[in-house]
Amino acid sequence: MINVNGEQSEWSRGKTVRDVIKEKNYLFPLLIARINGKLIPRDKYDSTVIPDEATVDIIHLMSGG
Amino acid sequence: MADREMITIEIDDKPVSVGKDSTILEAAREIDIYIPALCNSELVEPYAACRLCIVEVDDGRKKILVTSCNYPVRKPIKVYTSSEKVLRNRKIILEMMLSRWPGVQVIKDLAKHAGIQKPRYQHPAVDLNPNACILCGLCMRICEQGIWENIINFTNRGAVRAVRMPYDSDQPHCIGCGACAEICPTGAITMVDDPNHPHDADMVRRAGMRITEEMIRFDEEQCDMRGVGTAHLVEIMDAYDLLPVMNYQYGKHEDTPKISSDVLRKFFTKGKPDGCWLGCTMACAKAIEDFELKTGPYKGEKVLVDGPEYETLGGSSNMGIFDPRFVIEYNFYCDTYGLDTISFSTGLSFVMECYETGILDKEKTGGLEIPFGAKDAALELLHQIGRGEGFGLIAGKGIRYMKKYFVENFGADPDFVTDIGMEAKGMEYSEYVTKESLAQQGGYGIALKGAQHDEAWLIFMDMVNKQIPTFEDKAEALHYFPMWRTWFGLCGLCKLPWNDVEPANNAETDEPAKVPGHVQGYCEFFEGVTGKPQTMDSLIRMSEKVYTFQRVFNLKMGFGKREHDVIPYRSAGPVTVTEYESRQERYDTQLRVDVGIDPSGMSSEEKVAAMRKYREAQYEQLLDAVYKRRGWTNDGVPTVEKLEELGIDFPDVIELVRKHGG
Ligand code: SF4
Ligand code: SF4
Ligand code: FES
Numbered sequence: 001m002i003n004v005n006g007e008q009s010e011w012s013r014g015k016t017v018r019d020v021i022k023e024k025n026y027l028f029p030l031l032i033a034r035i036n037g038k039l040i041p042r043d044k045y046d047s048t049v050i051p052d053e054a055t056v057d058i059i060h061l062m063s064g065g
Numbered sequence: 066m067a068d069r070e071m072i073t074i075e076i077d078d079k080p081v082s083v084g085k086d087s088t089i090l091e092a093a094r095e096i097d098i099y100i101p102a103l104c105n106s107e108l109v110e111p112y113a114a115c116r117l118c119i120v121e122v123d124d125g126r127k128k129i130l131v132t133s134c135n136y137p138v139r140k141p142i143k144v145y146t147s148s149e150k151v152l153r154n155r156k157i158i159l160e161m162m163l164s165r166w167p168g169v170q171v172i173k174d175l176a177k178h179a180g181i182q183k184p185r186y187q188h189p190a191v192d193l194n195p196n197a198c199i200l201c202g203l204c205m206r207i208c209e210q211g212i213w214e215n216i217i218n219f220t221n222r223g224a225v226r227a228v229r230m231p232y233d234s235d236q237p238h239c240i241g242c243g244a245c246a247e248i249c250p251t252g253a254i255t256m257v258d259d260p261n262h263p264h265d266a267d268m269v270r271r272a273g274m275r276i277t278e279e280m281i282r283f284d285e286e287q288c289d290m291r292g293v294g295t296a297h298l299v300e301i302m303d304a305y306d307l308l309p310v311m312n313y314q315y316g317k318h319e320d321t322p323k324i325s326s327d328v329l330r331k332f333f334t335k336g337k338p339d340g341c342w343l344g345c346t347m348a349c350a351k352a353i354e355d356f357e358l359k360t361g362p363y364k365g366e367k368v369l370v371d372g373p374e375y376e377t378l379g380g381s382s383n384m385g386i387f388d389p390r391f392v393i394e395y396n397f398y399c400d401t402y403g404l405d406t407i408s409f410s411t412g413l414s415f416v417m418e419c420y421e422t423g424i425l426d427k428e429k430t431g432g433l434e435i436p437f438g439a440k441d442a443a444l445e446l447l448h449q450i451g452r453g454e455g456f457g458l459i460a461g462k463g464i465r466y467m468k469k470y471f472v473e474n475f476g477a478d479p480d481f482v483t484d485i486g487m488e489a490k491g492m493e494y495s496e497y498v499t500k501e502s503l504a505q506q507g508g509y510g511i512a513l514k515g516a517q518h519d520e521a522w523l524i525f526m527d528m529v530n531k532q533i534p535t536f537e538d539k540a541e542a543l544h545y546f547p548m549w550r551t552w553f554g555l556c557g558l559c560k561l562p563w564n565d566v567e568p569a570n571n572a573e574t575d576e577p578a579k580v581p582g583h584v585q586g587y588c589e590f591f592e593g594v595t596g597k598p599q600t601m602d603s604l605i606r607m608s609e610k611v612y613t614f615q616r617v618f619n620l621k622m623g624f625g626k627r628e629h630d631v632i633p634y635r636s637a638g639p640v641t642v643t644e645y646e647s648r649q650e651r652y653d654t655q656l657r658v659d660v661g662i663d664p665s666g667m668s669s670e671e672k673v674a675a676m677r678k679y680r681e682a683q684y685e686q687l688l689d690a691v692y693k694r695r696g697w698t699n700d701g702v703p704t705v706e707k708l709e710e711l712g713i714d715f716p717d718v719i720e721l722v723r724k725h726g727g
Contacts, residue, residue, distance in 0.1 A: 006534075026304075027305075029288060030567055042572075059577065062564050063564055
């Protein structure tokens with residue numbers, strides 16, 4: 001199990017940051033991803049694998065009127 | 066996003082791997098090898114005008130000289146940036162340039178670096194001006210490719226070639242963004258439009274140029290504001306269950322793709338900066354030309370429509386209408402009649418729900434059948450409002466008026482219309498579902514002008530990121546963001562460039578939600594105009610004075626206390642059983658986890674009631690926390706100490722707040 005934005009979520013081997021974003025349907029473009037507090041740059045979402053038991057924060061910024 | 070194919074090349078015997086089709090110049094910069102490149106900028110496409118960036122390429126078969134700024138890497142090659150041939154040719158080019166523009170500093174520097182003290186000949190078209198134009202073409206490229214304008218270009222050929230506006234005239238279409246002047250390597254372009262005599266115009270422009278650069282580099286992959294404006298939020302809000310559907314009962318709908326930004330993109334015909342704010346390169350306002358109207362006084366005519374933007378689209382889903390042509394038409398007529406699309410659509414969503422629940426019928430509406438989704442009836446009612454006749458005379462006065470009217474004249478249940486009539490302080494809600502974000506319920510409810518999200522939009526922070534879990538956290542956010550956003554109002558600025566594009570390093574800052582890089586830009590902007598240096602805290606302080614004073618003003622006008630910060634329950638939770646059951650799993654879990662009661666065995670009515678009790682209490686606790694943070698009494702009145710601290714303790718103000726226990 002991993003913790004994504006405060007909620008328990010399934011973990012599987014090889015799961016990347018991009019997989020979590022897809023699974024959660026996080027469509028918003030201005031995201032900041034952190035794994036156990038460590039910042040993951042946007043161009044590494046595909047290649048960064050999440051370890052089991054990790055705390056993942058997918059921070060949504062704000063936009064719009 | 067598929068990873069790009071990587072190719073390894075050698076530059077001056079050093080290997081470097083770059084994505085296919087990167088230029089040699091980009092590859093060299095990766096490994097800090099310097100190549101002079103006068104007409105190049107990463108903000109525009111290469112143009113290969115100056116030819117200073119030449120290098121020698123060995124592809125295994127032959128050695129050739131190429132311009133590195135536009136030579137794409139497609140196979141493993143060897144590159145030499147300082148071979149004898151390169152240096153000799155570069156020197157010839159520089160000598161020619163120096164002979165033509167001997168006063169221009171960048172050219173003097175490059176020539177000196179190449180070992181030229183003085184050219185050996187005089188150029189027939191020599192120009193001694195230190196700010197001469199060296200024909201690099203950067204300005205016209207940034208104007209066309211970066212700003213999406215096409216104001217300046219080269220005229221003439223040969224020795225008289227020059228950069229000009231068409232017909233040498235002042236171009237009214239130039240938005241004055243200053244990007245051309247900023248990118249010019251010689252200072253040949255200067256901006257002369259300083260009618261307000263700012264303290265330091267350059268400081269103002271540099272702050273603006275940073276936003277322009279971000280727009281050019283990142284907008285397309287970030288919010289695509291220049292492509293579709295705020296319309297991009299439609300599908301996003303739907304994905305997060307935040308798009309109002311059928312008077313805020315639900316947050317998504319299967320027909321949302323019919324009014325998504327992709328659909329609107331096909332209608333938008335004006336993809337240019339629109340002059341809504343002179344010099345703004347965010348250019349989010351979109352327009353549709355030659356739109357043929359189906360109804361109303363201009364029926365059959367082709368018109369230009371300014372919009373639609375997100376709220377107008379969300380207003381349509383709120384009425385249960387998913388037809389882009391309807392959205393464009395109601396957008397046009399709201400503008401034409403001088404109506405706000407938010408108040409109109411939220412008001413009509415209320416009318417429609419009243420119709421569906423039997424509070425209204427055909428007789429009461431003067432013959433209009435108007436359930437959710439009734440687009441013809443919605444347009445007819447819009448025209449009635451515009452003409453000030455029929456049921457339009459009632460609906461046009463807004464939800465607060467309608468609630469009272471329906472109770473007094475149609476026997477409506479006052480509690481029910483209070484629950485579903487989405488207004489606060491008499492102003493209609495804008496188009497976000499707030500049920501799952503307590504902080505945003507406060508954002509609407511406490512907002513001084515009524516139910517608007519422009520003081521604070523905290524739904525993602527609160528509901529998705531779970532960044533502000535405690536009442537104190539929420540109160541802090543409901544202090545900082547309203548104060549910050551009020552500052553834009555104080556200065557007459559638009560807030561979109563603050564957070565609808567973000568700096569490259571924003572994620573690495575301490576508080577990305579505040580976009581510190583941009584706040585810094587606004588400090589510079591303020592200082593550039595007034596000459597007074599600012600910090601993030603001083604801007605907030607400025608705002609806090611005005612904000613608190615506005616609350617006092619509300620108080621004076623009879624709107625500034627706790628009782629006025631109430632919200633309709635629809636914005637805090639499910640009013641009806643149908644609403645509850647549509648998200649049953651979510652609410653049942655919350656009852657179990659957050660409220661601490663076991664929902665199994667409870668009827669839906671009981672669950673609605675239990676949830677309501679909990680959420681209403683939460684809202685009251687939120688008010689307590691926010692008032693405390695703001696230095697207000699528990700009744701929402703600014704205290705005398707706060708007024709003194711802010712320096713707005715004028716005698717009549719003190720007298721007023723004292724009267725209300727402040
Ligand atoms: S100020 Fe902006 S719009 Fe005007 S010519 Fe320069 S780049 Fe183009
Ligand atoms: S005006 Fe400046 S930017 Fe434009 S072509 Fe001349 S030197 Fe280049
Ligand atoms: S930088 Fe390559 S030709 Fe000018």
